[in-house]
Amino acid sequence: MKPLNxxxxxxxxxxxxxxxxxxxxxxxxxxxxxxGRITETEAYIGASxxxxxxxxxxxxxxxxxxxxxxxxxxxxxxxxxxxxxxxxTEPKDEAAAVLLRxxxxxxxxxxxxxxxxxxxLEALSKYQLKNFSNGPGKLCKAMGITRExxxxxxxxxxxxxxxYVEGIENPTFEVGISSRIGIDYAEEAKDFPWRFFIxx
DNA sequence: TTCAGGATGTACT
DNA sequence: GTACATCCTGAAC
Numbered sequence: 001m002k003p004l005n006x007x008x009x010x011x012x013x014x015x016x017x018x019x020x021x022x023x024x025x026x027x028x029x030x031x032x033x034x035x036g037r038i039t040e041t042e043a044y045i046g047a048s049x050x051x052x053x054x055x056x057x058x059x060x061x062x063x064x065x066x067x068x069x070x071x072x073x074x075x076x077x078x079x080x081x082x083x084x085x086x087x088x089t090e091p092k093d094e095a096a097a098v099l100l101r102x103x104x105x106x107x108x109x110x111x112x113x114x115x116x117x118x119x120x121l122e123a124l125s126k127y128q129l130k131n132f133s134n135g136p137g138k139l140c141k142a143m144g145i146t147r148e149x150x151x152x153x154x155x156x157x158x159x160x161x162x163x164y165v166e167g168i169e170n171p172t173f174e175v176g177i178s179s180r181i182g183i184d185y186a187e188e189a190k191d192f193p194w195r196f197f198i199x200x
Numbered sequence: 201t202t203c204a205g206g207a208t209g210t211a212c213t
Numbered sequence: 214g215t216a217c218a219t220c221c222t223g224a225a226c
Contacts, residue, residue: 052218053211076210076218077208077210078217079216080219083222084219131221135220136218141225182219183217185216185217
């Protein structure tokens with residue numbers, strides 16, 4: 001299990017958003033691995049995108065991370081209570097990132113259940129399992145991702161993305177594309193087809 | 201099964 | 214004060 005090469009993150013952001021589908025987000029916590037297969041992403045590109053936190057070169061303490069070199073994590077708090085995990089893309093000083101909106105756990109589900117619901121895996125209802133990590137706030141909670149994981153190098157050994165996990169088969173899948181979620185305020189940018197998801 | 205409303209901190213007006 | 218890259222709950226169907 002090897003982190004993706006740093007060059008993966010220096011390409012076109014839309015291409016990266018598409019290519020992240022089916023890859024694995026890995027976080028080492030307390031010596032155990034939490035691993036989830038990425039099922040849904042969205043691209044945010046500051047240069048042309050009113051929905052991006054850094055549209056118009058906006059620079060604040062929060063958005064500073066978006067200008068880092070591709071391959072850095074960008075984690076922020078939305079609606080006062082949920083974290084969102086992004087992968088910064090493109091070279092330094094270009095503000096762009098890919099939001100991870102959903103994962104399917106392939107390893108560490110028992111530990112994740114504690115992060116997510118504070119309960120043992122066996123105690124969870126069918127409804128809770130179905131909604132375990134199928135949203136940006138949910139996947140962060142399930143993986144224990146907080147602002148402590150902001151601005152981390154995703155080429156390290158504790159927190160990274162890989163395309164192969166020992167013992168896990170990579171299924172084939174179809175890619176669905178649509179407009180993004182939850183950005184109705186963003187005028188023309190709200191209709192950009194910058195959301196990618198595994199549809200089969 | 202769907203739906204409206206509320207929770208809550210940070211950034212910006 | 215207002216808005217926000219969301220999710221959960223409880224009530225109605």
